[in-house]
Amino acid sequence: xxxxxxxxxxxxxxxxxxxxxxxxxxxxxxxxxxxxxxxxxxxxxxxxxxxxxxxxxxxxxxxxxxxxxxxxxxxxxxxxxxxxxxxxxxxxxxxxxxxxxxxxxxxxxxxxxxxxxxxxxxxxxxxxxxxxxxxxxxxxxxxxxxxxxxxxxxxxxxxxxxxxxxxxxxxxxxxxxxxxxxxxxxxxxxxxxxxxxxxxxxxxx
Numbered sequence: 001x002x003x004x005x006x007x008x009x010x011x012x013x014x015x016x017x018x019x020x021x022x023x024x025x026x027x028x029x030x031x032x033x034x035x036x037x038x039x040x041x042x043x044x045x046x047x048x049x050x051x052x053x054x055x056x057x058x059x060x061x062x063x064x065x066x067x068x069x070x071x072x073x074x075x076x077x078x079x080x081x082x083x084x085x086x087x088x089x090x091x092x093x094x095x096x097x098x099x100x101x102x103x104x105x106x107x108x109x110x111x112x113x114x115x116x117x118x119x120x121x122x123x124x125x126x127x128x129x130x131x132x133x134x135x136x137x138x139x140x141x142x143x144x145x146x147x148x149x150x151x152x153x154x155x156x157x158x159x160x161x162x163x164x165x166x167x168x169x170x171x172x173x174x175x176x177x178x179x180x181x182x183x184x185x186x187x188x189x190x191x192x193x194x195x196x197x198x199x200x201x202x203x204x205x
Contacts (some may be wrong), residue, residue: 029201033109033197033201043187044089044096047085047089048090051085051089052086054139055082058075058078061146062075064146068145068151070151071142071152074138074152075142078138078139081131095115096115106201109201120187120188128180132173132177136172140169141165144165148161
């Protein structure tokens with residue numbers, strides 16, 4: 001009976017099924033879990049790099065346009081949002097990988113599932129739908145004004161500039177939501193994989 005259960009669990013972990021001992025099964029489940037978690041960490045790491053890059057751009061452009069108060073305000077608001085995003089990403093990265101209470105693998109995975117479910121399916125999981133358009137318009141303004149070499153107020157009063165900003169923002173929104181939708185689906189798929197691994201860990205015990 002135990003051998004059959006072991007076979008069933010292992011089939012879920014390794015398509016190239018080959019009977020393993022319980023110890024080997026535990027190691028395989030741990031490795032598979034780590035691999036799945038690393039997929040979440042990859043996206044978080046990219047997010048951190050993007051945030052840092054954006055902050056560098058905002059600082060450099062602000063220093064070069066110190067006399068344009070509206071431009072500085074726009075960059076400051078973007079910077080504040082980016083800094084918050086960076087802090088959240090860093091905390092999430094640490095929280096996702098840490099095991100300071102030395103939990104068993106099963107309990108550790110269970111915690112990660114609850115955490116990720118909250119991020120992906122919780123109350124504020126769709127907040128980006130509101131934030132992204134606002135942030136994108138402000139970033140477009142920052143880039144456009146900087147490279148147009150005109151004061152912020154002049155750019156937003158110029159009809160041609162406004163049309164360009166609208167087109168750029170719409171294209172940017174389409175790309176942003178397309179990418180975010182792909183990332184969300186990727187995360188949800190990995191979350192399901194994590195749930196399956198957790199079920200395997202429960203069965204193994």
